[in-house]
Amino acid sequence: MSSLTALDRRSFLKQSTGALVALGFAPLARADEKRPVREYRLVAGPAEIAVAPGRVWSTWAYNGQVPGPMIRATQGERIRVVLENQLEEPTTIHWHGVPLPNAMDGLPGMTQDPIAPGETFVYEFDANVPGTYFYHSHVGLQLDRGLLGPLVIDPAGPEGVADREFLLFLDDWLPTNPDDALAAMMAVTTPGMGGGMMGGGMGGGMPGASSATEPPYAGYLANGRMGTALDALAVTRGERVRVRIINGSAATTHRVGLTGHKLTVTHADGQRVAPVDVDTLVIGMGERYDIVVRMENTGAWTLLAGSVDAAVPGIALPVVYGGQQPSASPITVWPVSLAQGKTLSYAGLVPFDGRGxxxxxxxxxxxxxxxxxxxxxxxxxxxxxxxxxxxxxxxxxxxxxxxxxxxxxxxxxxxxxxxxxxxxxxxxxxxxxxxxxxxxxxxxxxxxxxxxxxxxxxxxxxxxxxxxxxxxxxxxxx
Ligand SMILES: [Cu+2]
Missing domain, CATH: 2.60.40.420 (Cupredoxins -  blue copper proteins)
Known part of the structure; x- marks a missing residue:
């Protein structure tokens, strides 16, 4: 046994199940009938999503909503999800990041038969490792149609990092058929030689951009709403708000920042890290960050997000202290204070328990x-x-x-x-x-x-x- 393993065993014994998994002690789910079960029913089917006033997206979704319903359990419980397929093609769900038995991983033709139209499949696994996760279809490009959602496993005991929490589920919005977008991208003979470099101006997937190396996105969604049509988040001076950020985008790396405030990063992909203060963070597809914001700067501010390659944030969520009015003039470019501020880097992150x-x-x-x-x-x-x-x-x-x-x-x-x-x-x-x-x-x-x-x-x-x-x-x- 290596010294690292011994170190990890100690962290496990202390408390951290997250440490366990990283270090070779995965608490693999084994049917334990005594666990309380959290049961959810998801129906994958066609849906009409109102992404903004007067703008309806005809697509596919779980239970008629994008993102799908929050699936949440407490460490030590068991999650059961009954998935009914009302699509016209097969589907599966992958529980992104959750350590679970192979048969529950949702890989069509590998861990399970694809769930045929009209059929139902029951996913069941233990909620062992707390964190912010993400679930989505693992068939073709169904994720980009809206078959995705948040999943949270709360620790058995209190973490005490915040007074309340807010979900920020980021997505890129493709109103057209993703299979057509794929065909256009595959027609490009030298992929990678264009799309990532058109970051100036309105590029990077913003409305109006045209690049065969990226799908023709019409904008970005936050919690299923267009980033320019978001309701304000009301906050109170003195409170600590935890924001669980999930990048469910199919093809967009986001930058996130909040004017007038630092972001204290507390979890990366759901796993606790030593807190670090930044002005912005960059989050790739499938990544999650939990941040805590200390609300100590009374006023009307904006939580911004959007492609890292675009000058325009795309998502502008008003954050207003009690009694204040949202800013009348929406922010259209990244403010200098954020654009030139400190950005989160992997080098700045270490596990909360210092394990290594x-x-x-x-x-x-x-x-x-x-x-x-x-x-x-x-x-x-x-x-x-x-x-x-x-x-x-x-x-x-x-x-x-x-x-x-x-x-x-x-x-x-x-x-x-x-x-x-x-x-x-x-x-x-x-x-x-x-x-x-x-x-x-x-x-x-x-x-x-x-x-x-x-x-x-x-x-x-x-x-x-x-x-x-x-x-x-x-x-x-x-
Ligand atoms: Cu890639």
Whole structure:
């Protein structure tokens, strides 16, 4: 047993189940009939979503709403979700980030048969590791139609980090058929050579942008509403508001900031970190950050979000202290105080309990590139014509992500957490996550994880279109 493992065992014994998972002690769900069960019923079907006054989006959704209903349980409970498919094509749900038994991971043709139209499937798993998670369809591009939603597991005991909380579920809004967008993107012979570089002006997926490397988004949604049509959030001086930020976008990396306030980051991908104050944070597709804002600056402010490549935030949510009126003139560009302020970096994050140790994992380099004929590749192979990555149960692995392309890739591993490696020291001392954004043009991120959850999993880019175009591998733990 390595010293790191011993360290982790101690953290486990102290209290942290999150530590357990990262370090090879996944509290894997085993049917325990004594647990209280939280049961939800989700119906996937056509829906008419009012994204703004006078603007209706005819799409697919869970229970007629985008995002889908909040699924929430307390650590130690069991989650049961009965999913009924009223779509005209098969579907599944993936519980993004939640450590659960392989059979519940929602991978069509891999962990389950796709749920046919008219059929029902019951997902059931234990809520063991607290955090902010995300659920979505794992069939084709259904996520970009609106088949997604938030999932939260509350700790068994109080965390005491905030007085109340607010959900900020970020999305990019595609009013047209995502399959058409994919076809247009695949017609581009040299992917990655354009889209990420058109960041000036109104680019980066904002309304009016046209780029065959990104879908023709009509704007961004916050909690299912257009970012320009949001109701104000009323706050009280002196309170601490926790904001659970989930980036459910299919293809948009967001920047988030709040005028007049610092953001105190308390959790990354649901796992607690030592608190760090920033002016803005960048959040990739599939990532989650919990922040706490101390409301100590009376006035009318704006919570801003939008593509990191755009000068225009796109999402402007008024935040007003009691008795104040929202600002009459909406903010149309990132204010200098935020644009030039401190941005969250992975290097600035460490686990709340300080856990860390030397790296001892088997090194596997994963090179992310644009292939030929519209493909996106990992080590030159585009899924499904790609070799599975095979690991022995209990094995410790170091993934070295190397991005040789011009676009960002948020890489997500199913069924496991990983811990980021500080590349300056080589130590496994960064945040525990399940999705990590690898910056373009030689961007490098190293992570270490323990293959402690047997089954057939996936490692993929959470840009839904990159995934469809091949940036995915099967991960076999046996
Ligand atoms: Cu990607």
């Amino acid at each position: 140790g030397p790296s001892s994992g088997r090194v596997m380099t994963l090179t992310l590139s644009a292939g030929s004929n519209g493909a996106w590749t990992i080590n030159g192979q585009a899924y499904p014509n790609a070799d599975p990555l095979r690991f022995t149960l209990g094995e410790r692995i170091r993934f070295q992500f190397r991005n040789m392309s011009m676009l960002r890739h948020p890489m997500h591993l199913h069924g496991h957490f990983f811990q980021l490696i500080d590349r300056a020291t080589g130590r496994v001392s960064g945040p525990v996550k399940d999705t990590v954004l690898v910056e373009p043009m030689m961007g490098a991120v190293d992570v270490e994880w323990v293959a402690d959850n047997p089954g057939r999993w996936l490692l993929h880019c959470h840009h839904a279109y990159h995934m469809e175009m091949g940036m995915m591998r099967e991960v076999v733990v046996e």
